[in-house]
Amino acid sequence: MPRKIPNRELRRLTPEEFRKSPKMPVVLVLDNIRSRHNIGSAFRTSDAFALEHICLCGITSCPPSAEIHKSALGAEDTVVWTYYENTLDAIRSLQKNEYKVWAVEQAEGAVNLGHFTTGTDSRIALVFGHEVRGVQQEVVNACDGCIEIPQYGTKHSLNVSVAIGVVLWHCYLTFKVL
Numbered sequence: 001m002p003r004k005i006p007n008r009e010l011r012r013l014t015p016e017e018f019r020k021s022p023k024m025p026v027v028l029v030l031d032n033i034r035s036r037h038n039i040g041s042a043f044r045t046s047d048a049f050a051l052e053h054i055c056l057c058g059i060t061s062c063p064p065s066a067e068i069h070k071s072a073l074g075a076e077d078t079v080v081w082t083y084y085e086n087t088l089d090a091i092r093s094l095q096k097n098e099y100k101v102w103a104v105e106q107a108e109g110a111v112n113l114g115h116f117t118t119g120t121d122s123r124i125a126l127v128f129g130h131e132v133r134g135v136q137q138e139v140v141n142a143c144d145g146c147i148e149i150p151q152y153g154t155k156h157s158l159n160v161s162v163a164i165g166v167v168l169w170h171c172y173l174t175f176k177v178l
Contacts, residue, residue, distance in 0.1 A: 024050050024052070024171065026049075026052060027055060027099060027124070028055070029055045029090055029125050029126065030060045032130040033059075034060075035160075037161075039061055040073075043081075046164075046168075047075035047079050055084055088138065088142055099123045101143045102116075102145050103147070107148070109145075110146035116170065118171070128160050
């Protein structure tokens with residue numbers, strides 16, 4: 001029977017080692033995420049996959065916050081983040097810096113996540129939207145494309161923190177840089 005590995009044996013990086021470690025060339029853009037627990041989860045998942053950066057936009061709360069910390073468990077101190085009052089400003093800045101920006105949204109012409117690929121030298125940003133309204137249409141319009149997570153049940157959406165995990169896992173497998 002396999003032995004469960006205790007935390008002290010997992011060889012986790014210190015925050016300083018994490019800052020210096022290689023990063024997956026992905027930026028997360030949170031477009032008006034209202035739940036601080038979802039924001040904290042985004043930080044924790046971004047830390048797990050060693051993302052470059054998070055852009056917190058609009059009504060998305062910023063650290064420090066006890067509610068963010070409750071889900072992030074300190075990842076809000078290891079993942080670099082920037083706040084933008086307007087999500088479009090974040091998108092334009094990323095595109096100016098040669099990122100391809102993809103909205104994760106159910107939209108006409110969206111690429112099925114299973115078919116989404118990037119070059120190993122690509123830099124991408126992934127935009128995730130409000131828990132009820134999704135990514136704003138004007139933000140979708142400004143993106144380079146849309147990615148849709150296939151779903152086969154009776155519901156037509158996932159919790160944003162779950163969607164972030166699903167898409168980042170796919171990106172991790174696609175980039176194969178870490």
